[in-house]
Amino acid sequence: MPEISLLPLLGGALIGASASALLLTHGRVAGVSGLLAGLLFVRDRDTRCRAGFLGGLVLVGVVAALAGSPAISAPVAPWVIVVVAGLLVGFGTRLGNGCTSGHGVCGVARLSRRSWVATAAFVGSGMITATTAGLLGGGP
Amino acid sequence: MSRSLNPTIAALLAGVLFGAGLVLSGMTDPAVVLGFLDVGAWRPDLLLVMVGAIAVHLASYRLMRHRSSPLLRDVFHLPTAADLDRPLVAGAVVFGVGWGLVGICPGPGLVGMAANGSTLLFVAALVVGMALHDRTWLGAWARGRPRRAAH
Numbered sequence: 507m508p509e510i511s512l513l514p515l516l517g518g519a520l521i522g523a524s525a526s527a528l529l530l531t532h533g534r535v536a537g538v539s540g541l542l543a544g545l546l547f548v549r550d551r552d553t554r555c556r557a558g559f560l561g562g563l564v565l566v567g568v569v570a571a572l573a574g575s576p577a578i579s580a581p582v583a584p585w586v587i588v589v590v591a592g593l594l595v596g597f598g599t600r601l602g603n604g605c606t607s608g609h610g611v612c613g614v615a616r617l618s619r620r621s622w623v624a625t626a627a628f629v630g631s632g633m634i635t636a637t638t639a640g641l642l643g644g645g646p
Numbered sequence: 647m648s649r650s651l652n653p654t655i656a657a658l659l660a661g662v663l664f665g666a667g668l669v670l671s672g673m674t675d676p677a678v679v680l681g682f683l684d685v686g687a688w689r690p691d692l693l694l695v696m697v698g699a700i701a702v703h704l705a706s707y708r709l710m711r712h713r714s715s716p717l718l719r720d721v722f723h724l725p726t727a728a729d730l731d732r733p734l735v736a737g738a739v740v741f742g743v744g745w746g747l748v749g750i751c752p753g754p755g756l757v758g759m760a761a762n763g764s765t766l767l768f769v770a771a772l773v774v775g776m777a778l779h780d781r782t783w784l785g786a787w788a789r790g791r792p793r794r795a796a797h
Contacts, residue, residue: 511691513670513671513672514671514672514690514691514692514694514695514698515671515694515695515697515698516670516671516698517666517667517668517669517670517671517672517673517695517698518667518671518694518695518696518697518698518699518700518701518702519667519698519699519701519702520663520664520666520667520670520671521663521664521667521668521671521695521698521699521702522698522699522700522701522702522703522704522706523663523667523702523703523706524660524661524663524664524667525660525664525699525703526702526703526706526707526710527656527659527660527663528657528660529707529710529716529722530706530710530713530716530717531651531653531656531657531660531716531717531718531719532653532656532657532716532718532719533715533716533719533721533722533723533724534723535723535724535725536660536664538751538752538753538756539752539776542752542756542772542773542776543776543780546773546776546777546780547776547777547780547781552719552723554653554654554657555653555654555657556657557654557657558653558654558655558656558657558658558660558661559657559658559660559661559664560661560756561658561661562657562658562659562660562661562662562663562664562665563661563662563664563665563668563753563756563757564665564756564757564759564760565658565661565662565665566661566662566665566666566668566669566757567665567674567756567757567758567759567760567761568760570669570674570757570760570761571760571761575669575761577669577670577672577674577675578669578674578675578757578758578761578762579674579675579676579677579758579762580676580758580761580762580763580764580765581676581748581749581750581764581765581768582676582677583747583748585764585767587747587748588748588764588767588768588771589767589768589771590744590747590771591744591745591747591748591750591768591771592744592755592767592768592769592770592771592772592774592775593744593771593772593774593775593778594740594741594743594744594747594775595741595744595745595750595751595752595755595768595772595775596771596772596773596774596775596776596777596778596779597737597740597775597776597778597779597784597788598737598738598739598740598741598742598743598744598775599737599741599752599776600737600775600776600779600780600785601733601736601737601740601779601785601788601789602733602734602735602736602737602738602739602740602741603725603727603733603734603737605741605751605752605753606745606751606752606753607664607751607752607753609738610696611696611699611700611703612703613725614696614700615699615700615703615704615707616703616704616707616724617704618725619728619730620725620727620728620729620730620734623730623734623735623738624734624735624737624738625738627734627735627738627739627742628738628739628741628742628745629683629742630739630742631738631739631740631741631742631743631746632683632742632743632745632746633683633684633685633742633746634746635683635742635743635745635746635747636680636683636684636746636747636749637683637684637685637686637746639684639746639747640680640684640686640687641686
């Protein structure tokens with residue numbers, strides 16, 4: 507029987523605290539796709555802020571990998587699907603101006619109407635895609 | 647304004663906190679994410695992560711929204727667009743399809759890319775996808791603007 511874990515709630519609280527910290531110190535939305543696109547395509551005085559925040563994410567991954575943490579797992583999809591998914595996520599988050607963090611956490615918490623609609627749209631299309639793939643592939 | 651804290655270090659610490667939250671909550675395991683998105687084998691973890699993150703950020707945003715400026719910078723950079731346009735919805739739908747295919751979104755991708763090659767490949771494709779939008783005519787085409795006259 508699966509035990510009910512509070513870790514998702516606690517981890518979520520850390521994410522919310524991080525988003526608040528970035529907004530309070532830098533006045534920036536902690537949207538990973540927006541920060542990444544800014545780091546790639548824009549050079550201004552916030553470049554170091556973007557590099558710092560995204561560097562923090564990468565640093566956690568490096569430490570977790572060195573520690574052999576089982577929490578970080580590879581996707582099970584074939585590499586062609588991984589590439590297609592990456593292209594869609596990259597293009598879609600630019601077109602829609604945000605991803606799970608920028609719209610789903612920050613925008614929803616700021617009660618932004620655009621973020622509520624975007625979040626409903628990507629959760630909806632994500633559910634349709636994953637459920638269809640699950641039916642076709644016999645489950646993830 | 648406080649200048650005692652180096653802005654880059656502050657951003658790095660926020661990033662570490664965000665990454666730790668992703669790892670702790672299970673969001674760096676695509677199976678957990680797909681477990682939420684696949685309603686045939688549903689598990690609520692991702693919903694709980696969203697609830698925790700939104701609750702904390704909603705409360706702290708209400709406390710800081712009346713500030714005239716952030717601590718280390720001169721102005722807040724909050725999105726000002728308000729209209730529900732087609733690019734917003736179309737982009738979110740496209741993003742969701744990619745997300746539902748593999749169970750990785752940009753944050754967990756950046757955390758996981760040091761741990762395995764498949765996630766690194768995902769991030770590389772993600773960067774190409776962003777460049778296709780921002781640096782080629784595909785972005786303007788998807789936004790429904792006429793292309794620059796080619797003739």
